[in-house]
Amino acid sequence: MMVTIMRLFFALPVDIENKLAIEHWRNRVFPPDIRPVPIDNFHITLNFLGEVKASSLDRLCEGATELLARLSLKRFRIEIDQCAYWSGSGILWIGPEQWPDELDQLQRKLASLAHTLGVAQSKRPYQPHITLFRSKAALPKPLLEPSFTLEADEVVLFESIQKKQGVQYECIEHWTLSGQTDIDKRFGAQSLKRRRRPSV
Ligand code: ATP
Numbered sequence: 001m002m003v004t005i006m007r008l009f010f011a012l013p014v015d016i017e018n019k020l021a022i023e024h025w026r027n028r029v030f031p032p033d034i035r036p037v038p039i040d041n042f043h044i045t046l047n048f049l050g051e052v053k054a055s056s057l058d059r060l061c062e063g064a065t066e067l068l069a070r071l072s073l074k075r076f077r078i079e080i081d082q083c084a085y086w087s088g089s090g091i092l093w094i095g096p097e098q099w100p101d102e103l104d105q106l107q108r109k110l111a112s113l114a115h116t117l118g119v120a121q122s123k124r125p126y127q128p129h130i131t132l133f134r135s136k137a138a139l140p141k142p143l144l145e146p147s148f149t150l151e152a153d154e155v156v157l158f159e160s161i162q163k164k165q166g167v168q169y170e171c172i173e174h175w176t177l178s179g180q181t182d183i184d185k186r187f188g189a190q191s192l193k194r195r196r197r198p199s200v
Pocket residue numbers: 007009045048122160167
């Protein structure tokens with residue numbers, strides 16, 4: 001029997017305005033002779049699942065739907081204000097120096113969902129980031145620090161597909177974070193609690 005395998009990860013997408021603004025900044029502060037990551041690929045990974053059987057996809061999506069409903073997070077902001085180079089992976093990235101608790105909650109819950117489904121998890125501490133370049137040689141720190149504000153209002157499950165022209169990400173499923181007030185959230189949480197099955 002043929003088993004279809006998908007390479008999957010959860011991420012926060014980057015809106016087109018920010019993609020263009022980041023590209024503009026990148027063109028100003030880095031030399032033109034290093035190969036940049038295409039702006040279509042900009043994202044902040046929340047959880048890397050890696051190779052997953054297509055037959056597990058429904059369970060994964062149902063799990064994500066359930067946990068996001070239970071978390072009932074409001075949309076939140078991420079201030080991108082640092083740029084660094086990881087020599088191990090050869091990645092130059094931008095990201096927040098500090099970030100809201102909502103982002104940690106999302107990351108932790110998705111990691112435990114992945115763990116429940118038997119997906120091995122990275123032990124490294126989480127640093128949210130957008131990869132801008134892959135380069136074996138260290139890149140200099142930019143003279144102008146990045147300054148971008150992302151509005152996290154959607155979680156996306158992406159499939160990573162290797163194409164001739166490079167890797168491409170396709171949206172498999174997405175979940176919108178609410179713009180609810182705290183009061184709405186409380187009522188939402190109560191109705192969720194009522195519906196939860198008793199634990200055994
Ligand atoms: P490529 O590997 O083709 O150069 P890529 O790294 O963008 O491109 P993937 O390897 O499919 O594509 O990774 C998708 C996303 O998951 C990227 O944000 C990547 O940094 C992240 N990722 C990949 N492997 C891991 C891992 N082992 N642990 C944590 N995150 C990972």
